[in-house]
Amino acid sequence: MSMGRRTIRWLLVALGAAAQVSAQAADDGIEFFEKSIRPILVQHCYECHSQAAAEKGKLQAGLLLDSKQGVLTGGESGPAIVAGKPDKSLLIGALKYESYEMPPKGRLPASVIADFEKWVKMGAPDLREAMSAPAPRRTAFQITAEDWAHWAFQSLHKSPPPKVHDAAWVRDDLDRYVLAKLEQAGRRPSGEADRAALMRRTTFALTGLAPTPEEIAAFIADDRSDGFERVVDRLLKSPEFGVHWGRHWLDGVRYADNIDKSGEYRRWVVRAFNDDLPYDKFLKLQIAGDLIPADETAPADRVHESGASLDGITATGMMSLAVWEQVGRDLAVAEIVDSQIDLVGRQLLGLTLACARCHDHKFDPISTKDYYSLAGVLFSSHIATGKLIADDRLGTDLVEVPLLNAEQAAANRTLDEQIAEAEEKIASLAKKIPQAAKLADLTKTFPDLEAQLAKATTSANKKKLNEQIAKAKAEQEKLTADQKSSGWEVNPPELQEIATIRAEIADLQKQKFKAPSAVSIREGGVPGSNRAKIGDAPIYLRGEYTREGEIVPRRFPTILAGEMQIPLGERTQQSGRRELAEWIASAENPLTARVMVNRVWQQLIGRGLVRSPDNFGKLGERPTHPELLDHLAQRFLASGWSVKQLVREIVLSATFRQASFVSAEEARLDPDNAAISHMNRRRLTYEELRDSLLRLGRTTSEDAPTTTSAAATEMPRRTMYEALDRRKTDVTAAIFDGPDSKAIVPFRAETTTAPQALFLMNNALVVDTAKRLAAQLQKDPQLTTDSQRLDRLWLLTLGRPPETEEMETAFGFIGKHSWEGFVQALLGSNEFAYLD
Structure with a gap:
């Protein structure tokens, strides 16, 4: 914090x-x-x-x-x-x-x-009515019987799926839990969505993209009993699945590419979802991938010299996404660890662990000792280099590890040794001709400084560079005057020898293996800080790093791991991160599987079974279907923690296939759709909306920089890969409730504001899309009539064929105005921006 x-x-x-x-x-x-x-x-x-x-x-x-x-x-x-x-x-x-x-x-x-x-x-008079608090506030810490009995801390409960009257509606056992609750209330689920709506919903849910007209037509025409299963399996294999579901994950870990400068962590997350990396391993690598030996089957070129896999080191980039201010080093270290605990607690365990930093948690059975027991693990590791910028403030320099395998790293070390020897020779030669060597270096400095000055955009940078140039010129004039008076040689033989050695160094540099560097967490505390060594940490009284109290052993929260824990300091000489990773990703941990299952359900159905996905504690929401949550969590574990299988099971269910239509009576009975009697309508996310606009009339491109020479039909990278910088605000993303790289985002907000409508009416991206699509429709040789053009336009934008009345309205508008204007009208419609 x-x-x-x-x-x-x-x-x-x-x-x-x-x-x-x-x-x-x-x-x-x-x-x-x-x-x-x-x-x-x-x-x-x-x-x-x-x-x-x-x-x-x-x-x-x-x-x-x-x-x-x-x-x-x-x-x-x-x-x-x-x-x-x-x-x-x-x-x-x-x-x-x-x-x-x-x-x-x-x-x-x-x-x-x-x-x-x-x-x-006056005595603070106040006659307002008393209201009941959501939970009693703790005044002294003690784990009570009520705490132990809290639903989220219980082992997964196994019970047979409930019996239902309308068994024909059920497509999967998960449907029984939904239907049973509806039948108990004398209610019915909605009918199945039509095939066009189901195709659009499913394609967006799995890939974040709209289906093509050809895909829609093929699905509507497919009368095989497993036609929908074929669609789902195809989408699960699409590389776009990892892009879309990776973005969901990045929301919860505060992703910013000005932290992950190489983009390696983001690419790893996308690969992990596409490869269906088991979720338990997915978590372990992100917490302690640098400490987990590479799998024996891993190819040698993917193993770091430390013995960890290159993917494992890259995965720990999650821990590097901490948020902290530039304050004194010891305070910054406390802020970094607090940010990491908050992430681990809310994103992985669904608990607000960071609330126990300054005092025992006031609602949940998490003590300050629990907090600092975990903090000791993270104090014993570091993501910051320890570099100070001023007044003992910690800079933002992060640990970056070149992704080289053992052979490449060894070869580079040999080359570095040769380069060091060559530089020593240069230093030795320069000592013989100090003035001439310095004058030569200054002469080479000017072109570089002047090039920087030409590119400088701020007055402060320009002033600084001008001062450096003036200083260098003064030094040059001083040396020139000294040469004239003393008569030393301007171009002695040693300079030529130095130039030859520098050319050799340049050649050696070219021979080095080049690899991207990944932000990573490493063993040992932040260098130079008050927590620089591996070991247990003291409680910071009231959260103040200058007030150290009792030292507490590294361990896990008592309410989850029990009271009879062996302290980590007695189990390992390392930080304890690997043990932390194993404990979090254990099938015995009652929270980990529940939390992830709930997040997947939330993304697919629109709302989680637990409506507070990052808080399963007392102040969080209770599950609407607790038996269903545990049923899915057990299936998740039984599948080997397969996210793709979990997604597949939910998407193929009758619950997911429901129509989004809701009657007035149903809306009155259940305005939040807690019983899941119909599908939740939702707005496209910022990324889905922007990608939809970018894709209309264009081909796709992978995660690679867009070149200025790209053809007009080429689509830029997906929005997932656009810059997300904590130091800047993306106004368009903010308008559509886009990602917040400074905050853990458990779910995207859906606000409705005037700027959203103004964007769809006036933004250059929307206008350009309308022009491009209108031109494409009119030039397509396969579209010979306006009816065909309108049919394809509807399929491209709304994912369904137009109705007769809509066709008539469109003909009237186009006759009076233009194709371009009508296309933009469709792009600004609710149906384009929402999913049924």
């Missing part, structure tokens, strides 16, 4: 701390609260501290500020208001920015702060 996030949390805690109010507040006090205090709480606090926030899984620090009871219960830091004494109230100090800084987005006006002081002097 960053310094800013931690400060915000403390300040919000302070704001919501309980006030000891007078039992009989005066009427004028209540009126003052309603007019001057409550609106401020609503505006600045309810987003994170209200019942609504709790229902969305966004409640911070257990504070409910939208009720009197919530204020009386208080927050994690204890009372922040001393009734009648504003000078002793933490709240007032925070509002004044004297202790904390509340609200974090900017200090409130002095008049508002004065109102809060007045309110506290």
